[in-house]
Amino acid sequence: MNIPYAHGNPYHRLLYGPAGPYAPLPGAKDLGQLAQYAAGQVSPVVHLHWDDRMFGRDDDPDANRINAQTLVDRLQAFKNAGGKILWTIHNKRAHFERDAESFAWGRGQLCALADLVHVHAPHAARHMIEDWGVAPEKIRLIPHPSYLDAYEPAAVTLGRPLPSSPNRRFLFFGTMRGNKGVALLPDTIARLARHRTNFDLLIAGKTMPRAMRRMQPVLDLPQVSVRDGFIPDADVPDIFGTAQVFLAPFGDFFTSGSVMLAQTFGLPVIGPDRAEMRAITPPENHDLLYEGHRPKPLVQMMKRLIDMPDEELQQRRLLCLDFAQSTRSELIAASLTTAIRSLGPVTA
Structure with a gap:
């Protein structure tokens, strides 16, 4: 029961x-x-x-x-x-x-x-x-468990190529609670935009008024878009399938369904270098985890992913898909x- x-x-x-x-x-x-x-x-x-x-x-x-x-x-x-x-x-x-x-x-x-x-x-x-x-x-x-077969047939998910885009596409997904690292985003995105313009960030999920007030300074940037509210199951494959990298600047957390969901769709994860994140990401991608819970190392890692050749990002993507299959x-x-x-x- x-x-x-x-x-x-x-x-x-x-x-x-x-x-x-x-x-x-x-x-x-x-x-x-x-x-x-x-x-x-x-x-x-x-x-x-x-x-x-x-x-x-x-x-x-x-x-x-x-x-x-x-x-x-x-x-x-x-x-x-x-x-x-x-x-x-x-x-x-x-x-x-x-x-x-x-x-x-x-x-x-x-x-x-x-x-x-x-x-x-x-x-x-x-x-x-x-x-x-x-x-x-x-x-x-x-x-x-990974989310293979949850939102679409696994064969479709595993066969989807890396989305083609002139910009690096980042995704932040889920309810914007404090432990999601929302407080880091305004300063992080503002700093990043001063050094790189060739990126897009989609913030998708249920937002909180307080968090959105903090985000207001960067919401006017052309690189940032928000999809507020509950995301229907039918829309999950499109949201994750058109993204390239998942942002997980989490603070205090134990495990993360959203990280498992992102990797199910082949998105390498940028997050803090902690045991909690290492446990739910492929070892070969642990070099994408950063030290410290502050904007600077997150900006540096996002810049690295923007500059990363698509060929390397594709290899990172395959590691995520393999990880999803190993936890199916x-x-x-x-x-x-x-x-x-x-x-x-x-x-x-």
Whole structure:
């Protein structure tokens, strides 16, 4: 049994694959039916995602504490009825931190309750073991799946050539939260435009008013365009398929679906040289990662990509496509199914 909290993102479908003993329960955020579900199954497993959408979501700490205790009690009742818990760690801390104390308490409870803790990369495993005290034998390291076959047939994606353009085409994609490195962009793009004019930057995704106010000085540049709002699935191949390089100047992050999505479409990634980014990019492209979280090294790397011959960029592109194939859904789903079955026989 899977309890997803994301809608419109194919992550779950890619993680589980086309077949498997899973009964999705979209929107089951209160976990109220868990014990009843467990009682009717041979060996039920609940798969939890995004604990920041379970704990510390309200501005009222008292309400958060009551809600957190209720959720934990229901999970404990599920276990008492014979259920097992698989928990996937997606972030180091809450995306929108309202009540850090309640969130930390809830996460601590899940560390004890979970039978298996799924992480996407070694740094996440270390964090859960060293900072949260999770027993190493509970950890299962299974990479984030690529998005091959999610938005178009894989053969189309893998066969698409490097887009031809007189300018180097950069893409910044996703919800413009602070951890995305949005604050670096205004100064970075302004500096870059003083040295190079042969580039285009598309900012696509849901923007935030505060972030856009900071961006205003560079939005008038002819090289910069914005596509604000939710991006329909049908438009994803065109947005990524016409770009050449992906900007990921992230601050605090654990893993990144948008980086995996970019590389699925063959876009080399410019981002900070950190363990988190190295874990989700091909080793041969790690020289495109820069030191420091400030505009200067990001500008220098963007200049390098602008000046890079298309022949070299094509080789970088092929490395990304190979990486996407090595993390394709059927491989990741098989590993996850093995992990779930290790908890005992599972019925839908």
